[in-house]
Every structure is written in C-alpha cells, then in structure tokens.
Amino acid sequence: MVAAGADQILEALDPEQREVVTAVRGPVCVIAGAGTGKTRVITHRIAYAIAIGVTDPSKTLALTFTARAAGEMRARLRGLGIPNATARTFHSAAIKQLMYFWPYSFGGAFPSLLTMKSGAIAEAIGRTDAALAPQTSTLREIASEIEWAKVLEISPDEYVESALGAGRTLRIPNNKPDKANFEDISKVYQAYETLKRQERAIDFEDVLLLTVGMLEEDRDVRERIRDQYRYFTVDEYQDVSPLQQRLLNLWLGNRDDICVVGDAAQTIYSFAGASSSFLLGFTKRFPKAQVIRLSRGYRSTPEIIGTANAILRQGGMIGEHGHELASMNEHGAKPEIAKFDSNASEANFIAKKIAELRAKSGDRVEVAILTRTNAQLDIFERELRVAGIDSQIKSSEKFFERVDVRDAMRVIRSASVLPSEGGNWYIDLVDVLRPFGETDYVHAFLGLAKSMRQEGAPTLRTYLRELEDRAEQNNPPTLPGVVLSTLHAAKGLEWDHVFLAGVSDGVLPMGNDIEEERRLFYVGLTRAKSELHLSYSGSPSPFLTGIL
Numbered sequence: 001m002v003a004a005g006a007d008q009i010l011e012a013l014d015p016e017q018r019e020v021v022t023a024v025r026g027p028v029c030v031i032a033g034a035g036t037g038k039t040r041v042i043t044h045r046i047a048y049a050i051a052i053g054v055t056d057p058s059k060t061l062a063l064t065f066t067a068r069a070a071g072e073m074r075a076r077l078r079g080l081g082i083p084n085a086t087a088r089t090f091h092s093a094a095i096k097q098l099m100y101f102w103p104y105s106f107g108g109a110f111p112s113l114l115t116m117k118s119g120a121i122a123e124a125i126g127r128t129d130a131a132l133a134p135q136t137s138t139l140r141e142i143a144s145e146i147e148w149a150k151v152l153e154i155s156p157d158e159y160v161e162s163a164l165g166a167g168r169t170l171r172i173p174n175n176k177p178d179k180a181n182f183e184d185i186s187k188v189y190q191a192y193e194t195l196k197r198q199e200r201a202i203d204f205e206d207v208l209l210l211t212v213g214m215l216e217e218d219r220d221v222r223e224r225i226r227d228q229y230r231y232f233t234v235d236e237y238q239d240v241s242p243l244q245q246r247l248l249n250l251w252l253g254n255r256d257d258i259c260v261v262g263d264a265a266q267t268i269y270s271f272a273g274a275s276s277s278f279l280l281g282f283t284k285r286f287p288k289a290q291v292i293r294l295s296r297g298y299r300s301t302p303e304i305i306g307t308a309n310a311i312l313r314q315g316g317m318i319g320e321h322g323h324e325l326a327s328m329n330e331h332g333a334k335p336e337i338a339k340f341d342s343n344a345s346e347a348n349f350i351a352k353k354i355a356e357l358r359a360k361s362g363d364r365v366e367v368a369i370l371t372r373t374n375a376q377l378d379i380f381e382r383e384l385r386v387a388g389i390d391s392q393i394k395s396s397e398k399f400f401e402r403v404d405v406r407d408a409m410r411v412i413r414s415a416s417v418l419p420s421e422g423g424n425w426y427i428d429l430v431d432v433l434r435p436f437g438e439t440d441y442v443h444a445f446l447g448l449a450k451s452m453r454q455e456g457a458p459t460l461r462t463y464l465r466e467l468e469d470r471a472e473q474n475n476p477p478t479l480p481g482v483v484l485s486t487l488h489a490a491k492g493l494e495w496d497h498v499f500l501a502g503v504s505d506g507v508l509p510m511g512n513d514i515e516e517e518r519r520l521f522y523v524g525l526t527r528a529k530s531e532l533h534l535s536y537s538g539s540p541s542p543f544l545t546g547i548l
Contacts, residue, residue, distance in 0.1 A: 004080045006051040009044050017041050020259075020292050024049040026232070027286035028259040029279070033325045034308070034526035035299025035494070038261050039069070042233055043076040045259065046085055055231040061251070062087040064235035067475040069492055073235070075466060079455035086229075090244045091204050094211040101221045105214045114196065114203045117143040124191035130184035131176070138172050144272070145170075146189050150205035151241040151273035156190035169511050208243050215250040226253050236492075237262035238276040239269050245278050256286060265317050268488060268520045270513065297325040299494055301332035304532050308525045310547040315518040335525075335532040337544065343379055343502070346537050350499050351383035353533065354482060357497060358389065366496040368483040370524050372508045377484045380501065390440070390481035394489045399476030405441050408433060409467060412445075416460040425460035426453045440479050448477035487524045498528035505539040518543060 010018055017037060020030050021044045032038035046062065049055050064070050066089065073087035088096070095113070102110050114120060121142050122134040132138055145163070149155075154162045160182045170181050196202065202210065215222045232252060234240070237260040240248070252258055260282060267276040283289050297305050305327040312318055340346040354367055369380050377393055384391045399405060415432045429449050433442050449463055457463055470476065483495065502508065509517030521543050525532065534544065 004047060004051065006048060009048045009051060009080065013041075013044065014296055016292060016294050016296065017044075020294070021045045021048050023259075023290050023292065024052065024054045026257040026259055027282070027289040029282045029286075029289050029291045030259065030261040030294065031279075031291065031323065032261050032263055032294040033297060033323060034263065034266065034523070035297045035305075036294035036325070037296075037298055038235070038294065039072055039076060041294065042235060042259075042261055043073055043080060046077065046231075046233060047080040047082055049231065050082060050085075055257075057082050057085045059228070059230040060085045060233070061093065061229040061231070062233040062235065063090055063093060063248070065089060065239050066492065067092070067470075069235060071466075071470055071475040074469065075452070075455070078457070078462070078466075079452075090247065091207055094247060095207045097225060098207060098211045098214065101214060101218075101224075105218045105221055112199070112201045113207075114201045117146065117192075117203060120195055120199075120201075121146075121188060121192055124188045124195055127191040127195070128184075128187040130187045131174070132172065132181070132184050132188065133174075135173075141170055141172055142185055142188055145185050146192060147205055148271070148273050149189065150203075150209065151243045153209075153243060156186050156193065159186045159189055167512055205243070208247055212243070212247050212250060215247075222250065222253075225251065226255075230255070230257060232258040234258065234260045235262075236266075237279045237282075238264050238267045239274040240278050241273040242275065243273075265312060265323075265519055266491070266523050268491065268516060268523055270516050271511075293323060295323055295325055297327045298329070299529050300327060300526060301329050301530060302327040303332055303334045304525065304528050307335050307532065307547055308522055311518060311522045311525065311543065314543070314545075314547065315515060315522075317519075317522075333531050335528075335534060338533070338535040339540070340535065340537040343376075343537050346501060346535050347379045347383040350380065350501060350533070350535065351387045351389065353499070354384070354389060354497075355387050363390075364480065366529075367499070368485060368490065368493075368495040368497070368527065369499045369501055370485055370487050370490050370527065371500075371502045372487060372510055372520075374486055376502050376507075377486070380484055384482055391484055392440075392479050392481050394483055394485040399441070399444075399479070400471040402441070404436070404439065408436055408441060408445065409464075409471070412460070412464055412467065416464045425457075425463065426450065428460055429463065440481065443480045444477040487520050490527050491523055494527050494529055496528075496530045497533070498524070498531070499533045499535065500524045500528075501535050502537075503534050503541045503544060504536040505541055507536075508541045508543065 010021060013021060020041045024045065030041065042062065046060055050057055062073055062085065064073065070087045070089050070092065077085045077087065099110050118139040121139050125132055125134050149159050163182045164179060170178055172181050215225065229251060234248065260279065262279045264276040264279055267274065283291060305325045309324045312324060318324060338349065340349065350369060357367065358365060371377055381391055381393065411432050412429065415428060426449055430446065433445060436442050452463055452466060508521060
C-alpha cells in the first residue's frame, strides 16, 4: 500500500486535530475528551511526521494500555500506508525487549511467564498461616493487591503500612478488619514471590521491573534500545503507573520527542496504581511543551454529552482535570432514567427494551449493558437468554483459542496464498468461510474484513496478518450480539445504544474513592453514541442528582 501524502493526511481534520497532527516535534501534550477522535489524531500525527521526513517508521514507538487499542492503532497506520510502525502495550514492548536481550544481560533460558496468578496465589496461601479461603473472588482480590504493590514498587514487608496509608479497601468475605487481612496478604505476597523464584517464573509486573533493571544496569542495551526508538507516542497517559513512567523515562532518555495523549477526567485505574499526576504535571517536566485540547465530540449526541458535562461540573472536574465537550452530532433522544423495585425487574425491563430495539432496527444494532461489577452481569445474561437474544460477556473467553476459530483461520491461511480473482479478496473470503455457516465468528471475521477493505487493505494476505496479529495480542474482532461489560472493561469502546444498569446507592459509587467512581460513571456515559438508558433499583446513586 502506498503511504498517504502529507496533504492527504491533513484532510477532514478539524482545526484542533490538525494542530496536533502538525505539531510533529515534541514535547506535545494532548488533552483529548471522550469521543474527540484521539486514535485518529495519534495515527495521523505519526503518519504526517513520517510523510514530511521528521522520523522513520522503524524509529517510532506508540504505547497504549490494551491489546485492542494497540491493534486499532496498527490497523489505522496500515490504512495510512505505514505497515511497519510499532504500536504496543507497555507490557508487550517490554517483554519483547526483555526476551531479546535476556541472553546478553541475564544469561540462561528465559523464565516461564505466569499469565494467570490465581493458581500460584492459591499455592502460596497453602504455604502460610494466612486465614484466607482460596476461592475465586478472594484470589482475584489478592492478585489485585499484589499487582498494585508491585507497580508502586512496594515490597511484601512494606505492604501493610502502605495499604493502610493509601486507604485500600478489600472485598474479602470474612469478618476480619482490613488490617488483619492486609497482614495475611503480606504473607501470601511474600510466599508468592518465593514460589515464583523456585519455579523460575515471572509475572507481568516482573516483566516491567526486570526491563527497568536491565536498562538501568546495562548501558549497552540501553543505548541500543534508545537508538532503535526515537519518536514516542503514549495513549491514555492518565493511566500510566509510576513503574511504567520509570520505564518510559529510560526509553526516552534526555530526549523530548514525545507526544502524550490523555484525559484526567477518565482516570479510572488509580486503584491499580495509575496516576493522572504524570499527565497533569507534564508541563512541569517539559516547560516548553505544546498543550492542545480536543473538545469537539464526534461520538455522542448533544443530549448524551450534556449529561456527561453535568457529571464533570458535579465533581468539580472542569479546568485542569477535565473540560466540557461540544457535540458535533445532530440532536437525539434525551437520556432516560428508570427506577425499579428489584434487580430482577430491572433486568427484565432492559431485556424487553432491547428486544423492541432489535425488532425495530435489526439484530445487528450495537447494544451494550454496562454495570459496575462482573457479578451484576449474570442476571442480564439470563434474561437475554430467556428472551432469545444473543449476548457476549466481554473477555469471558479467549476467542482465538476456540477450535472452530482456529479451523477457520487455517482455511483463510490456505486461501491467502492464491491470487484473488478480479482483485476482490473480500469475495474470496466470503466464499472460503461459507461452509462454516452463519456463526458469530464468521460474522466477526467478515465485519473486520469489510472495514479493512474500505480502508484499502490490498490482499487477503494483509487481512490474514491482521488476524494473526490480533491472535497474538488476544484482540478479537467485534462479535455480534448484545455486549455485557463492566464499566472498566468498556473503556475505549462505544455502542449506539448503552444501558447503564445498577446506578444505585452503594453500588455506584462503590468504596471510598468517590471521585474515581464519578470518573468511572463519566466513562460509562460517554460510551453511548445515540441513546443512553440509566436505571437503578432501590435508592438512586448520588451521581444521578441534578443531571437529568
């Protein structure tokens, strides 16, 4: 594919987006509100810098926080004729460097990577006198605490005091005070680290810690990596942790060709160690940085954006921590709010509303039900199943590990070596997938192919590379059916119709950090493009006061 020219890259950008894209020399800080086109801006800026000779594709490194977001960046860059620019998550970039340089810096075979902590934590509990039951929810809570401690570089000995000082709260089903549970978790944390050393295994936090250590201690490796990457872009910069920032500092060195993009109003991972202080303090580190705000909202209707802006005002988030958006879309329906006597009646009502919506607009209409916790999703899944409506709980299954998906990919791989008849590889793909029938994954494959075809992907081989890249990153294409997701998992996604359920007192907000919960609610509101439905049972969330 031919790379887009500089003038072509600037087409169809609004004035603020164009200002970002043409600010090709760092440091640059972009405050990008929800739905303002930040991924488009990021990729166009990289493409524009390459088009005018400021940098080379092989020298660029774009960083983000999810495999899906990194995959979308790579797809957009390919659409701009730049197939070899690197866009990765922090962990993916770090592990690639760590594995490559391991023989030089550490010697021996690379350790095994612990992708799930639960089994190791359960064994660690058994090695201690900690009074913690190894049930799934408890294991998940302990894993979250260990991850929080490690990204803040807090040792097991420091954990109890640090957790108390940070006001951490636990959802562990026993009657013990948090301090006693913190003490038990400290013991498990220590045993977990010992177990990993004995098994010669590392987890994802170790990947960052070891990469940081390697770069700090090995000057030759540090210089080689700095020579490799010279042009940096960081997406979702409000979610960076102190450990990730430390790694970024080592990658960057004393250079300043960096563009960070974020929105403090969407900081929703403080509980995991993320801090918006790096975004808000960017101009202190780089006093000459250009700061550009994107405020034109292209995702949502004025009614939805008006509701989201009300939440910003409600929490005093206007100004340094956030800014109001202006919708560029036509007016739509005012967000609805509904009260119910029980969770069951709420779920039943929403299932009926979705059935009506699908009867009117077709079963391909984009619909999501968002809740504060995973446990809340179960009743909606049941109600939709009773109503005969397909649904998918986000991230509940590894798509590319399904046998039928692997079979389909083998067929696509075989077909990709043949030239497409008439140059239309999409028709060839439809033909080779026809024997698999009207399945969810075929629809997902074809939906991705259609969007890539529209973006100018030239061959079936190009499409296959995208699929294989997504398989490596566990970044599946969009599946049909109603999406069931927590608010955290919905970050960065969007749907035409969003049902934000369980907006009840004691559920949202949950825990002690009211402002973080308010930001999470704001993220949920801004996922909706056309229609937003809010509902609760019992007492309403205080966040609903005065916004509708």
